[in-house]
Amino acid sequence: MEGLTLSDAEQKYYSDLFSYCDIESTKKVVVNGRVLELFRAAQLPNDVVLQIMELCGATRLGYFGRSQFYIALKLVAVAQSGFPLRVESINTVKDLPLPRFVASKNEQESRHAASFSSDSENQGSYSGVIPPPPGRGQVKKGPGSHDAVQPRASADQQEPASPVVSPQQSPPTSPHTWRKHNRHPSGGNSERPLAGPGPFWSPFGDTQSGSSAGDAVWSGHSPPPPQENWVSFADTPPTSTLLTMHPASVQDQTTVRTVASATTANEIRRQSSSYDDPWKITDEQRQYYVNQFKTIQPDLNGLIPGSAAKEFFTKSKLPILELSHIWELSDFDKDGALTLDEFCAAFHLVVARKNGYDLPEKLPESLMPKLIDLEDSADVGDQPGEVGYSGSPAEAPPSKSPSMPSLNQTWPELNQSSEQWETFSERSSSSQTLTQFDSNIAPADPDTAIVHPVPIRMTPSKIHMQEMELRRGSSDHTNPTSPLLMKTSDLSEENKINSSVKFPSGNTVADGYSSSDSFPSDPEQIGSNVTRQRSHSGTSPDNTAPPPPPPRPQPSHSRSSSLDMNRTFAVTTGQQQAGVVAHPPAVPPRPQPSQAPGPSVHRPVDADGLITHTSTSPQQIPEQPNFADFSQFEVFAASNVTEEQDSEAEKHPEVLPTEKASDPTTSLRIAQADGKIEEKTAASVPANVSKGTTPLAPPPKPVRRRLKSEDELRPDVDEHTQKTGVLAAVLASQPSIPRSVGKDKKAIQASIRRNKETNTVLARLNSELQQQLKDVLEERISLEVQLEQLRPFSHL
Amino acid sequence: MDRVCVCVLPMSSLRPNYPLYIRSTPTENELKFHYMVHTSLDVVDEKISAMGKALVDQRELYLGLLYPTEDYKVYGYVTNSKVKFVMVVDSSNTALRDNEIRSMFRKLHNSYTDVMCNPFYNPGDRIQSRAFDNMVTSMMIQVC
Numbered sequence: 001m002e003g004l005t006l007s008d009a010e011q012k013y014y015s016d017l018f019s020y021c022d023i024e025s026t027k028k029v030v031v032n033g034r035v036l037e038l039f040r041a042a043q044l045p046n047d048v049v050l051q052i053m054e055l056c057g058a059t060r061l062g063y064f065g066r067s068q069f070y071i072a073l074k075l076v077a078v079a080q081s082g083f084p085l086r087v088e089s090i091n092t093v094k095d096l097p098l099p100r101f102v103a104s105k106n107e108q109e110s111r112h113a114a115s116f117s118s119d120s121e122n123q124g125s126y127s128g129v130i131p132p133p134p135g136r137g138q139v140k141k142g143p144g145s146h147d148a149v150q151p152r153a154s155a156d157q158q159e160p161a162s163p164v165v166s167p168q169q170s171p172p173t174s175p176h177t178w179r180k181h182n183r184h185p186s187g188g189n190s191e192r193p194l195a196g197p198g199p200f201w202s203p204f205g206d207t208q209s210g211s212s213a214g215d216a217v218w219s220g221h222s223p224p225p226p227q228e229n230w231v232s233f234a235d236t237p238p239t240s241t242l243l244t245m246h247p248a249s250v251q252d253q254t255t256v257r258t259v260a261s262a263t264t265a266n267e268i269r270r271q272s273s274s275y276d277d278p279w280k281i282t283d284e285q286r287q288y289y290v291n292q293f294k295t296i297q298p299d300l301n302g303l304i305p306g307s308a309a310k311e312f313f314t315k316s317k318l319p320i321l322e323l324s325h326i327w328e329l330s331d332f333d334k335d336g337a338l339t340l341d342e343f344c345a346a347f348h349l350v351v352a353r354k355n356g357y358d359l360p361e362k363l364p365e366s367l368m369p370k371l372i373d374l375e376d377s378a379d380v381g382d383q384p385g386e387v388g389y390s391g392s393p394a395e396a397p398p399s400k401s402p403s404m405p406s407l408n409q410t411w412p413e414l415n416q417s418s419e420q421w422e423t424f425s426e427r428s429s430s431s432q433t434l435t436q437f438d439s440n441i442a443p444a445d446p447d448t449a450i451v452h453p454v455p456i457r458m459t460p461s462k463i464h465m466q467e468m469e470l471r472r473g474s475s476d477h478t479n480p481t482s483p484l485l486m487k488t489s490d491l492s493e494e495n496k497i498n499s500s501v502k503f504p505s506g507n508t509v510a511d512g513y514s515s516s517d518s519f520p521s522d523p524e525q526i527g528s529n530v531t532r533q534r535s536h537s538g539t540s541p542d543n544t545a546p547p548p549p550p551p552r553p554q555p556s557h558s559r560s561s562s563l564d565m566n567r568t569f570a571v572t573t574g575q576q577q578a579g580v581v582a583h584p585p586a587v588p589p590r591p592q593p594s595q596a597p598g599p600s601v602h603r604p605v606d607a608d609g610l611i612t613h614t615s616t617s618p619q620q621i622p623e624q625p626n627f628a629d630f631s632q633f634e635v636f637a638a639s640n641v642t643e644e645q646d647s648e649a650e651k652h653p654e655v656l657p658t659e660k661a662s663d664p665t666t667s668l669r670i671a672q673a674d675g676k677i678e679e680k681t682a683a684s685v686p687a688n689v690s691k692g693t694t695p696l697a698p699p700p701k702p703v704r705r706r707l708k709s710e711d712e713l714r715p716d717v718d719e720h721t722q723k724t725g726v727l728a729a730v731l732a733s734q735p736s737i738p739r740s741v742g743k744d745k746k747a748i749q750a751s752i753r754r755n756k757e758t759n760t761v762l763a764r765l766n767s768e769l770q771q772q773l774k775d776v777l778e779e780r781i782s783l784e785v786q787l788e789q790l791r792p793f794s795h796l
Numbered sequence: 797m798d799r800v801c802v803c804v805l806p807m808s809s810l811r812p813n814y815p816l817y818i819r820s821t822p823t824e825n826e827l828k829f830h831y832m833v834h835t836s837l838d839v840v841d842e843k844i845s846a847m848g849k850a851l852v853d854q855r856e857l858y859l860g861l862l863y864p865t866e867d868y869k870v871y872g873y874v875t876n877s878k879v880k881f882v883m884v885v886d887s888s889n890t891a892l893r894d895n896e897i898r899s900m901f902r903k904l905h906n907s908y909t910d911v912m913c914n915p916f917y918n919p920g921d922r923i924q925s926r927a928f929d930n931m932v933t934s935m936m937i938q939v940c
Contacts, residue, residue: 306915313916321924324916328927336913361926 014070021069042076052076279364281348289344303337309346316350322359326350329363341369800936801829801884804908804923805837806877817923820884821936833882836870840880843872873901879908885939900935907931 021038039049056071281289290300296312297304304312313323330346331338338346345367353359801820820829873881881904883897911917911925 306913310915320916324914324924325926327914327916328910328925331913334910334913336915 010074014073017073018066018069039072039076042080044076044079048079052079279348279352279360280366281344285348285351286344289347290340292347293340293343300340303335303339304343306336306338309338309343313346313350316354318350318353322353323350325359326353329360330367332363332369339369345369800886800939801826801833801882802904802932802936803829803833803882803884804904805833805880805882806920816921817928817932819929819932819936829884832868832870832884836872836882836884837880839870840872840874840882843874871897871901873905875905875908881905881908900939903931903935 017038039052042049044052052072052075055075056068292312293300293304296308309327310323313326314320316323318326326346326349330342330349332342332345333339345363348367349359801818803818804816805814806816815830815833818826818830818833820826869885871883871885873883875881881901883900883904885897907925907928908923911923911928912919914925917923917925
């Protein structure tokens, strides 16, 4: 079977016909009465029919598969147009009119009669006897109503089949069941549920016979308004013997939820046209739902409490599990109560389920409660057109579906505005119902990258709070957090987290818990968070513009773990202002004399070793904060015990100012690190005393780590960094880059960049120096060994 | 291989500490997870009784206590209504930090309340909500 290309109209038409013929919905049409009838109605000579069947392969297969059926129909059209029947002709003949099926008059009449009678049986045939739709030509019906087809065929052929075309396989059998009673399948023409000219309800046709059983089910009420027919909860569960509804299986035609008054509904639908989806609620249905709602809750804007809803829906005799699922789907705001929209959605789902539709995993678009719940509820019954929950009543139906996703995108935002969502501020529960728009909406799940810069506060709890709020902001659920976020972003300049690494843990759903709980967040962890973040910001020079630096005398510092830094900065701020203008660390000149690295190397060595000198440590600690202060080097120098150091130590103060930045910076760093080490390893100090060179091993490690973190720190503490103050002295001889004291962003950024460059240079220097240090140590060790070896000789 | 287990246990008088929901990935060795959860319940209870007022608590149970051999971490969480959530994760999963665990528990709690809000749900039933399942699945996938 070669490929068959069908135009849209043809496609629709054929699928209608197919579903019509496909009584058992097995996707194969056995050559049965309907098919024969159909072909007969094509008014083609028998041999042509036979030929067609042969050509399409049905005779070979013994049945009409969908493709065979389509081919057959196309061949019918071909034949009817007078073209020779050939297999090739199905594709080559362009602009083929749709095949016409003419029914005999008798059939026609009988159908009419049947449909009318069936309708009259219907309660209140919804608008009395179904008036023939005005523009008959528009709606398509199952192949059954050949008569209808014929007059319409021509019209249909021209029009792209009405958008409202009944589905083939997913017939809204519900209307049948809604028909309360045993309407009767009018004789053999069960295919035609409605008036001959009536709509092209293939589903009806198919299900009519089946539906009678279904009808019996809804026996409960009698005569009441059509709406009541739909569902009578008080009765035995319906037999959903009807064709399974596959809402998703609709091709280009979509199921239109039909009401028994299919014609009127059809008319309406036809007029409104639109891309229907199987879950749309028709007006009548909606009216019915609204009425039911009123019986429980007279106020249309009110809520139905869960218990009442439970009782109500339990009457439908669906299994509790399914009702539970329906509830989950329809209670959009998860408040345990149903608004009118939610109720209608729930009701609709119940009806669908009873009719054999499978429950969707997620709430279908058309059932979503309108975004503007309260205002629109009044308009519910008034809209003549398709009601579908478009959320924007003014929206033209055809554009409804495409716009739905966008509307639902705004749902999260609107959620906040709707008062019904007040209780919701803490939850991101909409994530589940909105997941069908995954492609459109960033999942409400806050696992998405957090883009907001996160200022870190000093206090651990506050830091945590901000983390929470950050995440909350990203989940865009709560209003209160966003202003807070905005506020907090202005605060500390730290961690302008440009990369989204910041909170590797940052996938929390911020919710009310965060504000109410007392987080025993450990400062260390947060500190590490902070440092990690900082590391990122430090290593990526191309970060987006950092927020403006915080005011200088800042009581809190982002480095939660380094309380000392506060003092450091606080003190150095003053100090710096004393004399040295904070210079961005320009590339420090390399050490001038080769000797300079020597002493500098030793100095750090001694500095490390000196840490162990408890006597000096107290001195160092207070001096520690003097980040920029070279007096600490003097201290070191002064406390240098090693003889070889003395001379050099004295040189230090002189050397320092002239030395290229590496030394002071490294020593400074080490000093700083030492300071930190002191903070942390006060206990190990005595231990260190005993070890001579060994302290070097551990200290370098923390030193290096601290160094690294300090490296990162540097850009952050740029403004008031006093490490730059250190360099300032060094830089005194260098062309100092004028730094605007005012918060000139560009200057700051430039200075940051320079600082970073300096950092890298210094780091390199540092590593080189460390290497030298190691070498020197090795030398020393070897010398000592030699000494030992020689010692016995000395005694001799 | 990352293993995670999530369990919800109510404090019902009828069937105390009967899990309303327990799910683990991968699914083998599920009994082992069940066992671990049960053993950790003692610790949870102890902590509950220890704390006076702050009932909503997120604690961490380091597996060092329970299973010295395997490195699992068992986390617990208790709601105001004494519903316990227990989560067992692989220690090799070092990427999981305390905050993440907290957030996971929060999500669990949220979904649990959603389930509770459903009038068709009888407290004490096993949780069969698809939404809850989906949430837990997504969480576990995220962890693993």
